[in-house]
Structure formats: structure tokens, C-alpha cells
Amino acid sequence: MIELEGLTKRYGEKVAVDHLTFTVRPGIVTGFLGPNGAGKSTTMRMILGLDRPTAGDVRIDGRHYEQLKDPLTSIGALLDAKAVHGGRSAYNHLLCLAQSNGIPARRVAEVLDAVGLTAVARKKAKGFSYGMGQRLGIAGALLGDPRILMFDEPVNGLDPEGIHWIRNLMKSMATQGRTVFVSSHLMSEMALTAEHLVVIGQGRLLADTSMADFIRQHSRAYVRIRTPQRERLLDVLHEGGITVVETGGGALEVEGGKAERIGELAARNGIVLHELSPQQASLEEAFMRLTAESVEYHAHAEPTARVPQDWGAGWKGA
Amino acid sequence: MAAAEVIRSEWTKIRSVSSTVWTLSLAVLVTLALGMLISALTRSQFDNMPVRERLSFDATVVSFAGMTLGQLAMIVFGVLVVSNEYSTGMIRVSLAAVPQRGTFLFGKIAVATALALMVGMATSFAAFFLGQAMLGSLRTHLGDPGVLRAVIGGGLYMTLIAMFSMGVATMLRSPLLSLGILMPFFFLVSNILGNVDATKKVGRFLPDQAGSRIMQVVPRIGDDTPYGPWGGLGIMALWVVAALAGGYVLLKRRDAQ
Numbered sequence: 001m002i003e004l005e006g007l008t009k010r011y012g013e014k015v016a017v018d019h020l021t022f023t024v025r026p027g028i029v030t031g032f033l034g035p036n037g038a039g040k041s042t043t044m045r046m047i048l049g050l051d052r053p054t055a056g057d058v059r060i061d062g063r064h065y066e067q068l069k070d071p072l073t074s075i076g077a078l079l080d081a082k083a084v085h086g087g088r089s090a091y092n093h094l095l096c097l098a099q100s101n102g103i104p105a106r107r108v109a110e111v112l113d114a115v116g117l118t119a120v121a122r123k124k125a126k127g128f129s130y131g132m133g134q135r136l137g138i139a140g141a142l143l144g145d146p147r148i149l150m151f152d153e154p155v156n157g158l159d160p161e162g163i164h165w166i167r168n169l170m171k172s173m174a175t176q177g178r179t180v181f182v183s184s185h186l187m188s189e190m191a192l193t194a195e196h197l198v199v200i201g202q203g204r205l206l207a208d209t210s211m212a213d214f215i216r217q218h219s220r221a222y223v224r225i226r227t228p229q230r231e232r233l234l235d236v237l238h239e240g241g242i243t244v245v246e247t248g249g250g251a252l253e254v255e256g257g258k259a260e261r262i263g264e265l266a267a268r269n270g271i272v273l274h275e276l277s278p279q280q281a282s283l284e285e286a287f288m289r290l291t292a293e294s295v296e297y298h299a300h301a302e303p304t305a306r307v308p309q310d311w312g313a314g315w316k317g318a
Numbered sequence: 319m320a321a322a323e324v325i326r327s328e329w330t331k332i333r334s335v336s337s338t339v340w341t342l343s344l345a346v347l348v349t350l351a352l353g354m355l356i357s358a359l360t361r362s363q364f365d366n367m368p369v370r371e372r373l374s375f376d377a378t379v380v381s382f383a384g385m386t387l388g389q390l391a392m393i394v395f396g397v398l399v400v401s402n403e404y405s406t407g408m409i410r411v412s413l414a415a416v417p418q419r420g421t422f423l424f425g426k427i428a429v430a431t432a433l434a435l436m437v438g439m440a441t442s443f444a445a446f447f448l449g450q451a452m453l454g455s456l457r458t459h460l461g462d463p464g465v466l467r468a469v470i471g472g473g474l475y476m477t478l479i480a481m482f483s484m485g486v487a488t489m490l491r492s493p494l495l496s497l498g499i500l501m502p503f504f505f506l507v508s509n510i511l512g513n514v515d516a517t518k519k520v521g522r523f524l525p526d527q528a529g530s531r532i533m534q535v536v537p538r539i540g541d542d543t544p545y546g547p548w549g550g551l552g553i554m555a556l557w558v559v560a561a562l563a564g565g566y567v568l569l570k571r572r573d574a575q
Contacts, residue, residue: 045410045573045574048410048413048414048417049413049414049417050410050413050414050573050574050575051573051574051575052571052573065417066417066418068417069320070323071414071415071417072414072415077414079410079411079414080407080410082406082407083406083407083408083409083410083411084406084407084408084411085331085335085402085406085408086406087334087335087336087337088331088334088335089334092330092331092334095330095334096327096328096330096331096334097327097411097415099323099326099327099330100323100324100326100327100412100415100416101323101415102323140411
């Protein structure tokens with residue numbers, strides 16, 4: 001379990017992480033989502049005691065990081081795949097980490113095998129591709145067989161087979177009852193792996209919710225309508241108690257899934273419809289709307305900023 | 319216990335990169351080769367030297383002449399041992415594994431120092447014997463007064479130079495910046511400050527000027543240095559302590575990057 005309480009990091013005037021309070025629980029994959037520069041990596045460095053928080057507190061299973069004896073056996077992390085001495089072999093890189101935490105040397109061979117690097121174990125790390133570096137970093141995280149795993153953008157630079165592998169790895173680790181905390185700037189990636197979601201923007205907590213709830217709340221359903229008899233339809237729908245929003249390109253939108261009722265009303269009144277289509281906003285859109293609000297709010301102190309709702313309508317209609 | 323684990327880990331780190339081998343072998347080779355060359359030249363030119371220089375002739379010091387260049391390789395060793403962690407980003411992995419930053423730093427420095435001491439001591443004895451062999455009839459002996467002290471001192475001097483570089487590199491983090499300051503300082507600036515009359519009194523308290531006093535056996539004529547051989551080495555050791563303390567304080571305070 002990882003517990004953050006009011007965690008804050010300031011660099012001079014700039015606030016990178018702003019009073020983050022949330023808990024990462026065992027047994028599930030928790031996604032840590034935010035656009036680039038939202039403060040995800042800074043938060044993870046503070047969890048590992050690498051960066052000092054300006055304020056607030058973070059605990060690993062109830063203890064501060066530096067109080068952990070042999071920390072690699074409590075929490076394993078992949079922060080940056082390139083954080084390896086290029087002149088050192090993969091085996092020796094892992095061996096020095098193992099020795100510093102009293103982990104037996106045979107465990108090095110085990111994790112090299114687990115990530116598929118056994119064949120290049122004695123090769124210098126500078127010859128590794130980004131994907132191999134990523135695997136070496138993951139091997140380092142697994143080294144101490146820790147109860148908590150933390151990965152910063154682990155799928156970056158991996159080929160499709162590698163992406164599939166890391167997704168399954170994270171899920172199976174969570175199934176074993178471990179705590180898995182993984183960051184990404186891609187909602188689609190999180191939707192495939194995470195059960196719980198923590199979203200930040202501009203260093204502030206925007207959402208801390210289960211993936212299912214996030215989908216329910218944020219995937220907006222609406223009906224898009226096109227008609228040559230615009231005024232008549234507006235009157236009819238108004239009489240029927242249905243609220244209509246006019247969007248660009250001559251289309252109308254109605255919130256919710258009321259396509260059948262609208263079609264029946266139009267037919268009863270002899271109105272021609274060119275389009276009557278139920279729409280579902282994607283999770284990616286929901287995420288962008290959520291984080292864009294935080295960006296706008298910070299930049300202009302304007303709480304009502306919105307992303308245009310029919311973005312992409314131009315090419316969809318064409 | 320934790321310290322023993324860190325020392326084992328740091329030993330794996332230091333032995334598994336090639337920079338350790340090439341910096342230390344360069345230090346040995348340069349010190350020995352240049353020492354032999356200058357010893358041989360001194361022997362052939364001795365009769366042409368001014369009387370004043372012949373009177374204060376110090377066979378031990380001559381055999382250590384290669385150290386002025388050899389110490390530069392020792393500086394590179396000391397700088398790279400520490401700054402490799404920063405230039406590769408490995409420091410974040412290392413400190414996540416060993417969050418007790420004092421244990422981490424002093425474990426690393428203990429291992430690198432032990433290695434530097436072994437290599438430095440071997441180099442100093444080898445430089446002495448090879449240099450004396452080249453000096454022929456001008457030679458001195460290990461059993462002569464002050465000579466053993468000077469030879470052991472030569473090994474300690476090379477070790478302290480490496481340690482001082484480790485401290486500076488811990489403070490500066492960047493290998494280029496550290497080398498860019500240390501190399502010209504020890505090769506040029508310190509010598510100039512130590513030999514120009516106006517700055518001599520300050521210059522002789524610099525780490526290398528004070529430390530190298532331990533390698534002198536025959537006092538120079540008119541020498542008014544206010545410290546003896548061990549006093550000089552003590553001054554150098556104080557510089558080392560200051561550099562390491564500065565490095566420790568900064569490492570403790572700073573974010574790891």
C-alpha cells in the first residue's frame with residue numbers, strides 16, 4: 001500500500017505537485033494518469049525518497065521510504081529505462097542492486113529469465129535497444145520479489161509483443177495480491193490494464209475512482225440529429241420536453257440515449273431526418289476534457305472552460 | 319550489516335566498468351614511465367647541474383617525478399567513480415536501493431579508496447625502486463633516514479588525491495565540470511601559486527603542495543615551509559575531509575538527479 005498525504009513539490013514559484021492525497025491499494029492495478037508534465041514522475045520520485053517533498057507525506061506500508069530495510073524487497077520501481085551505466089553488463093547491473101539489498105545472486109538469473117534477457121545478460125547495456133532497456137529496468141523492479149510495484153510509463157518504446165507482455169505481467173502481479181501502480185499519459189492504455197484510476201493535471205488530483213465509475217461518469221451519451229426542417233423539429237422536441245443543443249455544422253445534439261423517442265416524435269409530425277445517431281464520447285475525450293479543464297483553470301482562473309463538443313465533426317460528416 | 323551489503327555492491331559496480339581499469343593502469347604506467355625517464359636524464363645530466371641543486375639533490379623525489387602526471391589519472395579515477403552515477407542517471411536506481419545516503423556515499427568512497435590505496439602504494443614502491451635503478455650511483459636506499467616514510471607517503475598522496483576528487487565530484491556531479499576544474503588546478507594553477515613569490519605563502523597550503531611534502535627526504539636550502547612531512551599530509555587530509563563533507567551535505571539535501 002502506498003499512502004500520499006498532502007504531497008507537494010515546488011520548484012521555486014512553479015508547483016509541480018499540489019497537495020496530492022490518495023491511497024494505492026493492493027490486489028489491483030492502479031493507473032496514474034495525466035498529460036505529460038502533470039507531475040506523475042515527480043510524484044513517483046517522491047514516493048521513492050529521491051526527491052524531497054516541499055510539504056506533505058508519503059508512506060510505503062506505513063513507513064517512510066528511508067526507514068525500509070532492504071527497500072527493493074518492499075517496493076520495486078521502474079522510473080527511467082536509460083538509468084543504467086552503459087559500460088556495465090545487464091547481469092552486473094542487477095547483481096550490484098541485489099547485493100545492496102542482501103538479495104541472493106541466483107535471483108538475478110531468475111529475473112533476467114523472466115524478462116527474456118538471459119541471452120544478452122553478459123552484454124554491455126549501451127548496446128541495448130530502448131525496449132531491452134525497459135525490460136532490464138523491469139527486471140530490476142522484480143529483483144526483490146516486492147509486494148509493491150511501480151512503473152513509470154512502462155509501455156513506452158516496447159514493441160506490440162512487449163506491450164502485451166507487460167500488461168499481463170502487471171495484471172498477474174495484482175492478482176497475486178501485490179500493489180501495482182503504473183503511470184501513463186494514454187487513457188486507452190489505462191482502460192486495458194487498470195482497475196482503479198488516479199488522474200492528475202497540473203499536479204492536482206482530478207479523479208480518484210474505479211475505472212468502471214470513471215467510464216460511467218465520463219463517457220457522455222448523446223444523440224446527433226440533422227434535419228432540413230430544423231425549426232419545426234425544435235418546436236416538436238420542445239413540446240416533448242426534450243432539451244436540444246445546437247452545435248456547429250447545422251447539427252443538433254440531445255443529451256442521453258433518447259434516439260427512439262426523437263424518431264417517433266419526428267415521424268408522428270412528418271419531419272424528415274437526415275441523421276439520427278446515438279453517440280458515445282470516448283474515454284480519451286473524457287480524459288482530455290477533464291485535464292483540459294485543470295489546465296485552463298490554472299492558466300486563466302476561468303472555471304468554465306470547455307473543449308468544443310463537436311471537435312472532429314467536420315471530418316466525420318465529410 | 320547494511321554497510322557490508324553496500325560495500326559488496328559498490329565493489330561489483332567498480333570492478334564491472336572499464337573506466338576503473340584504464341584510469342588506474344594509466345596512473346601506474348605514467349608514474350612509472352615518466353619517473354624512470356626523468357631519473358635516467360638526471361643521472362646523465364647531474365654533473366652539469368648548478369652546485370646549489372646538486373647540494374639539495376633528493377634521489378627519492380626524482381624517482382617520484384612521474385606523479386605530477388600520474389596523479390591526473392588518479393583524479394580521473396576519483397571523478398568517474400562518483401560522477402558516473404549522475405551522468406548515466408544510475409544515481410536514482412542506486413539511491414532507491416540504498417536510501418541511506420550517507421551509507422551509500424561512504425560505502426562507495428570506502429571501496430574506491432581501498433582500491434586507490436592498493437594501486438597508489440604499489441605504484442609508489444615500484445616508482446621508487448625503478449627510479450633508483452635508473453639513478454645508478456646517485457641512488458638512495460629504502461633503509462636511509464626518511465626514505466621509507468617518503469615512499470609510503472607517495473602511496474598515501476595518490477590515495478588522498480583520488481579521495482579529494484571524489485568529494486569534489488560529489489559536490490559538482492558533472493564529470494566534465496569536475497575534471498575541468500580539477501585537472502587545470504592540479505596541473506597548472508597550484509604549481510604557479512606555489513612557485514610565484516607573491517602567492518607562495520598561500521600556495522603551499524593547497525592540497526597537492528602540502529601533501530607532496532611527505533615525499534621529500536632532503537630539505538631544500540632556505541626552505542621556510544611552516545610544516546613538516548606529516549603536517550603537510552595532514553593539511554591535505556583536511557582538504558579531503560572538507561571536500562567529502564561538502565559532498566555529503568549536498569547529497570543529503572539535494573533531490574537525486
